[in-house]
Amino acid sequence: MIPQEYFLVLSGILFAIGAFGVLTRKNAIVVLMCVEIMLNAANINFVTFSVFSGGAAGQVFALFSIAIAAAEVAVGLAILLNLQKLQDTIELQDLNLLRW
Amino acid sequence: MTFVEYTWLIPLLPIIGLILAAAFGRKTPEDGGYFVIGSVALACAMSLLVAYEFFTGDGTPVYASQVWIDLGTINGVQYQFEIGYYVDYLTALLLIVVSILCTLIVIYSLGYMHEEGDRKRRYYVEIALFITGMLGMVVASNYLEAFIFWEMMGLCSYLLIGFWYYKPSAAKAAKKAFLTTRIGDISFMLGIIALFGSFGTLNYHQLFDPAFTESFDVNYWMLLFAMLCFFGAAVGKSAQFPLHDWLPDAMEGPTTVSALIHAATMVKAGVYLVARSFPLMVHTPEVMIVIAVIGGFTAFFAATQALNNFNIKRVLAYSTISQLGFMFLALGCGGYIIATAGADEHLLEVGNTGYMAAIFHLMNHAFFKALLFLSAGAVIHAVHTEDMRKMGGLSKKLKITSLVMLIGALAISGIPPFSGFWSKDLVLESTIAAAGVNPWFWILYIAGTVTAFLTAFYMFRLWFMTFKGEESEAAHHAHEAPASMWVPLVILAIAATITGLFLLMPDGGLPAVIYTVSPEGLAIPGETLGLGWIEKFFTAWPTYVSLAMAVFGIGVAYLAYYKKTLSMAFYTKGGNKRIYDVLQRRYYFPEFYDYVGEKGMYGLARLVDFIDRKVVDGVVNAIAAVAVGSSGRFRKAQTGMTQTYAAVVVAAVSVILVLLYIFAGVR
Incomplete structure (x- = not known):
């Protein structure tokens, strides 16, 4: 059986990639995708601990999490569509109205 | 039942008269005057009963008081303010x-104020409040209570000087009196605080x-x-140098007010305060010297200003200041002897004679x-002017008035057997006794003796100018005052004749x-000679000196203002001499007050203004400027870039994780 550490390291790598993308990418859609990667890193953790501690609760939470992520993406994409309509851009460095 | 137990009623009775006069004054004759007369007469009867009972008793002070404000216990001392009455011989x-x-x-006011119309009610209410203040001050059982009544008198003095407030001079005089006596009141308050703080009781x-x-x-x-x-308070209230200048101006009020408040009673409150505090003051010879010097100097200083004044009431006002100075002189001299006497019984007796002389003079002078x-x-009522140059020859029209005023003038000049003679000589005698202890007091004796000459001169100048000489324009229409005015005058004239004889009463009389009491707690009466006083007076040289001074003063006035063989105009160069001008302008004291007010008070106000504007406002503005400036810098942190915020969150969480790993041992 594959040891638990492998799953956790994978999850950590995914989370780091996602966080890096969120902080550095300019396109809002790419940022949204990176957020999804981070969420999936969390889902892998849920499933891993669920399997290795012998209960089904973690896997159930992972399912919920995927459902919520789908809804979140829908909301996020809707916002981005409206942004494109109003501002003609979804480049994040151009969206800085809320400042001093 | 004893009357003394009801002493607290005495100051309360005029209050009842006040309330009745204020409530029903409009509907009753004399605008409530009769209520006030009735209540004051009741208070008078009560006072006489209390005094009679006390003088026939064994002489131990009677007192009772209730706790008014309890301040709690600090360091084992219970601090309380009480309210009550304290009756001893002085009271x-x-x-x-x-x-x-x-x-x-008040009875005299009935005639004098008759033509005042609507304002009468205010007059009677204020005078009733004043009487409450004076009687309350006299029967008070502690300094705080005395202070409250003291302030009440100050207020009434202000209100009554400004009775004709529509006259600018009266309004100004009222303000001046109030502000000047206020300096003394603050001094009184300081004394009370010092006493209460140091000794825990008042x-x-x-x-x-x-x-x-x-x-x-x-x-x-x-x-x-x-x-x-406390002496500073007395200086303010009793118009002693250097706070004397309000009293001559206070003559702007009705003459009854001048007589009651600014001659007979309120200005005596200062003397009373010093006499009341005597058991404490005899511990401090330094204060006694101050009192004697201020008193002696004021006596002389005020008398000089009366010499060439033409306002009949102002002459009397200066003479009041001068006579109050005599009282303080006697208190200071007597107290100095007691303070330095130790246990020497003879000196204590002499010292207490000086103390008695002051109280005796207070009574006679009142x-x-x-x-x-x-x-x-009565004269002003008849001729409607206060300028003595417009009077003259009034004795034919105002027979009673001229006679009773002559008695008063003889009494104040110190001609036996009128009352002033006895007390003034006792005062001068006490200065000689004090000079036996400390030779510097001879100066005060000389000042007192010269003042006796000045007093006789200006009093008879006043009398001759008013009642003798050619009949003036005003005298043609003059008529004698109504009975409500001349009856009190006659009673007072009798009193002025006989009160001096209290000294000669059997069983020692007043002394x-x-x-x-002395600092050692010895209480030795003054010289109780009874009729022996006559022998003592007329075998001692100072009596003849002061008598000669008085007769000389009267003689000069007689020659100058009746016979007109002595021309005052010649000596003053028709009023152009410098000293004449200085006296007329009251030694420049009004200017001095104005100067102090302008430079001192206005300067202080400007300093306070500067502190307020620059220091207080400056601190507030500086705090605001710091807030504005720093917010201008810190708001740059809000970039509006989502990724910056996210980077901060990630960095912070990373730092927290690292810290937890290192310090909190989270693995």
Whole structure:
């Protein structure tokens, strides 16, 4: 059986990639995708601990999490569509109205 | 039943008269005057009963008081303010004098104020409040209570000087009197605070207890300070140098007010305060010297200003200041002897004679000065002017007035057997006795003797100018005052004639009852000679000196203002001489007050203004500027870039994780 550490390291790598993308990418859609990667890193953790501690609760939470992520993406994409309509851009460095 | 237990009623009765006059004054004759007369007469009867009972008793002070404000216990000392009454010989004597005078003057007001119309009600209400203040001050059982009544008198003095407030001069005089006496009042308050803070009580019966004196030695400087402050209060209230200048201006009020408040009673409150504090003051010889010097100097200083004044009431006002100076002189001299006497019984006897002389002079002066003022009031009532140059030849029209005023003038000049002679000579004698202890007091004796000459001169100048000489324009229409005015005058004239004889009463008379205790707690009466006083007076040289001075003064006035063989205009170069001008302008004291007000007070106000604008406002503005400036810098942190915020969150969480790993041992 594959040891638990492998799953956790994978999850950590995914989370780091996602966080890096969120902080550095300019396109809002790419940022949204990176957020999804981070969420999936969390889902892998849920499933891993669920399997290795012998209960089904973690896997159930992972399912919920995927459902919520789908809804979140829908909301996020809707916002981005409206942004494109109003501002003609979804480049994040151009969206800085809320400042001093 | 004893009357003394009901002493607290005495100041309360005029209040009832006040309320009745204020409530029903409009609907009753004389606008409520009869209510006030009735209540004051009741208070007078009560005072006489209390005094009679006290003088026939064994002489131990009677007091009762209730806790008014309890401040709790600090360091084992219970601090309480009480309210109550304290009756001893001094109180009893003052009660007699004050209540009789108040009654007579209120009755006199009936005639004098008759033509005042609507304003009469205000007059009677204010005068009733004043009488409450004076009687309350006299019967008070502690300094705080006395202070409250003291302030009440100050207020009434202000209101009554400004009775004709639509006259600018009256409004100004009222303001001046109020502000000047206020300096003394603040001094009184400081003294009370010092006394209360150092000794934990303000009650007379505790402070005057000889057993209490040990604590005076411990806190000697505080006692000295408090006593100086009390004398400062007396200087303000009794118009002594350098706070004397309000009293001549106070003559802007009705003459009855001048007679009652600014001659007979309120200005005596200062003398009373010093006499009341005597058991404390005899511990401090320094204060006694101050009192004697200020008193002696004021006596002379004020008398000079009366010499060439033409306003009949102002002459009397200066003479009041001068006579009050005499009282302080006697108190200071007598007190100095007591303070330095140790246990020497003879010196204590002499010292207490000086103390008695002051109280005796206070009593005599109250009667003859009230008489003089009310006579002047009758004259003003008849001729409608206060300028003596417009009077003259009034004795034919105002027979009673001229006669009673002559009695008053003889009394104040010190001609036997009128009252002023006895007390003034006792005052001068006490300065000689003090000079035996400390030769510097000879200067005060000389000042007193010269003042006796000046007094006789200006009083008879006043009398001759008013009643003798050619009949003036105003005299043609003059007519004698109504009965409500001349009856009190006659009673006062009788009093001014006989009150001096209290000294000669059997069983020692006044000296046997009016005395104080020495620092050692010894209470030895003054010289109780009875009729022996006559022998003592007329075998001693100072009596003849002061008599000669008085006769000389009267003689000069007679020659200058009746015979006109002595031309005053010649000596003053028709009023152009410099000293004449200085006296007319009151030694430039009004200017001096204005200067102090302008430079001192206005300067202080400007300093306070500067502190307010620059320092206080500056601090507030600086705090605001710091907030504005720093917010301008810190708001740059809000970039509006989502990724910056996210980076901060990630960085912070990373730092927290690292810290947890290192320090909190989270693995």
